[in-house]
Amino acid sequence: MADLTPSPQGFPARSGGGTLLSLAVIVIGLALAVTAILPWAGVTAEFGLVGTELTHSIRGIDKGPGWFVLGAGIAATLLGVLGVTRSRLFTGFAILPAAVAALALAVFLSDPQNWDDRLTFRIPGLVDVHPTIQYGWFAALLASIVVAALSAAALIRRG
Numbered sequence: 001m002a003d004l005t006p007s008p009q010g011f012p013a014r015s016g017g018g019t020l021l022s023l024a025v026i027v028i029g030l031a032l033a034v035t036a037i038l039p040w041a042g043v044t045a046e047f048g049l050v051g052t053e054l055t056h057s058i059r060g061i062d063k064g065p066g067w068f069v070l071g072a073g074i075a076a077t078l079l080g081v082l083g084v085t086r087s088r089l090f091t092g093f094a095i096l097p098a099a100v101a102a103l104a105l106a107v108f109l110s111d112p113q114n115w116d117d118r119l120t121f122r123i124p125g126l127v128d129v130h131p132t133i134q135y136g137w138f139a140a141l142l143a144s145i146v147v148a149a150l151s152a153a154a155l156i157r158r159g
Contacts, residue, residue, distance in 0.1 A: 018083070018088040018091070018154065018157060019084055021083070021088065021091055021150055021153055021154045021157070022080050022081075022083030022084040022088065022090075022091040022154070023080070023084060024080075024150050025076060025077075025079065025080035025083065025091050025094050025147060025150050025151060025154070026077050026080035026081060026084070028076070028143055028146045028147050028150065029073050029074070029075075029076030029077035029078075029079075029080055029094065029097075029147055030073065030077050031073070031139075031143045032069065032072060032073030032076060032098075032101060032140060032143035032144060032147060033069075033070050033072075033073025033074050033077065034073070035060065035069065035073070035136050035139045035140035035143055036059075036060040036061050036066045036067070036069045036070035036073065036140070037059055037060065037061055037070075037136075038059065038060065038134075038135065038136025038139060038140075039057035039058065039059055039134040039135065039136045040057075040058060040059060040060045040063075040066065040108060040133070040134055040136045040137040040140070041057070041058045041108075041131060041132065041133055041134060041137065042055045042056055042057040042058060042131070042132050042134055043055065043056045043129065043130070043131055043132070044129070044130060044131075044132045045127060045128070045129045046127070046128045046129075047126070047127055048125045048126055048127065048128070049125075049126060055132070055134075057134060059136065060108075060136055060137070060140065063108060063111070065104035065105065065107050065108040066104075066108070068100060068101065068103075068104035069101045069104050069105065069140050069144075071097075071100075072097035072098065072100045072101035072104070072144070073097070073101065073143070075094075075096075075097040075100075076094040076097045076098060076147050076151075079091060079093050079094040079097070080094060083154065088154050088157065089154075089155075091150070091151060091154040092151050092152070092154040092155035093151070094147055094150070094151040094154075095147070095148050095151035095152060095155070097147070098144045098145070098147040098148035098151060099144075099148065101140065101143075101144040101147075102141065102144045102145070102148070105137060105140055105141050105144065108137070109133070109137075
């Protein structure tokens, strides 16, 4: 059972596990913010004759959803800080920016510009041009899921 005796600041005393959850949300929230500057998508051209590949990348912040992920990462970090200094309940609220980040990532993929139709070009054996989802998008998705899981754990431990 959680110790709910008031601390000198008037907030319930925190357990070591709650502080660790808050610190983890801070670290992963910062990682989520950093993923916004990583490459999320690109156009890859593979040349069959010379066996090379060229990629032009689009970073998260090059499009609108990347800015939402950046803001969500910063918000999750700040809520983690409040969780350490105030109450674990603030850490639980970090589930909201994690959900915003996941939604922004989904919006990025469902962009109505039809990249797949416009950018796919193929001459068998010579050149193959196609859009790709790059590691930054996957890192952002993983970070948003981890922040949501840690936040949910903080909320569950609260009760």
